[in-house]
Amino acid sequence: MQPTPRIEGIVETILYVDDLERAVAFYRDVLGLTAQGGDRERFAVFNPGGRQVLLLFRRGATLVPTAVPGGIIPPHDGHGPHHIGFAITHESYEPWKEKLASAGVAIEGETHWPRGGRSLYFRDPDGHLLELITPGIWPNY
């Protein structure tokens, strides 16, 4: 009997950006994410931890099917201001506030959650709402 298929997590989380170079600089220099591929025209790939990737696509560059050696990637695209939440430790909450302040990134909001977690909200250069979240917000985080 075949196994019942199941999802094993989210691998690819995506944002669409107007200026790929500007976005790459922000995610690399301000958020400290490690670049691990992509090109300078269509997309950039970051490793935010574990088995996950954050893909930044240049808006409008993926509106038609993209041929790759092993097949075709169907079209996709998006307009924001989208929202993504990143995990941080409790201990790094205040250091993150200082890091963002020193980078000239305005804090747009902070939230305390009933489970004990805290969230810090700010914008990336495209206006996407980013959130840094300490554990204690969802049943599994």
Place this chain on the structure above:
Amino acid sequence: MQPTPRIEGIVETILYVDDLERAVAFYRDVLGLTAQGGDRERFAVFNPGGRQVLLLFRRGATLVPTAVPGGIIPPHDGHGPHHIGFAITHESYEPWKEKLASAGVAIEGETHWPRGGRSLYFRDPDGHLLELITPGIWPNY
């Protein structure tokens, strides 16, 4: 000395949908994700595995700041067709094709990647491009 702040993964991946009830049925019944909160008006929360959540927001419901007991969530929103990629095992690739076929979900594409992974592309009810990915696509997956 304070620790250098770092990102510890992506917790929240988001899609905006026109019909929340329809989307919840799809992610629960077709993809088999476990619901773990939300409401019927603004958003739904799914557990795709690990410490991650998939949040479905009703499009237009988050355009103004949202007051929660512990603070304010700044506005966000998005238009697709957005893209998200989920992890699946090699063994479940064919069972997933059968599952999607039995649910009447058309396969829009398949890709073989140089690292050995495979991707299966299809759409959710809002036209978002979903991808089921076996390991062997990125350096860390």
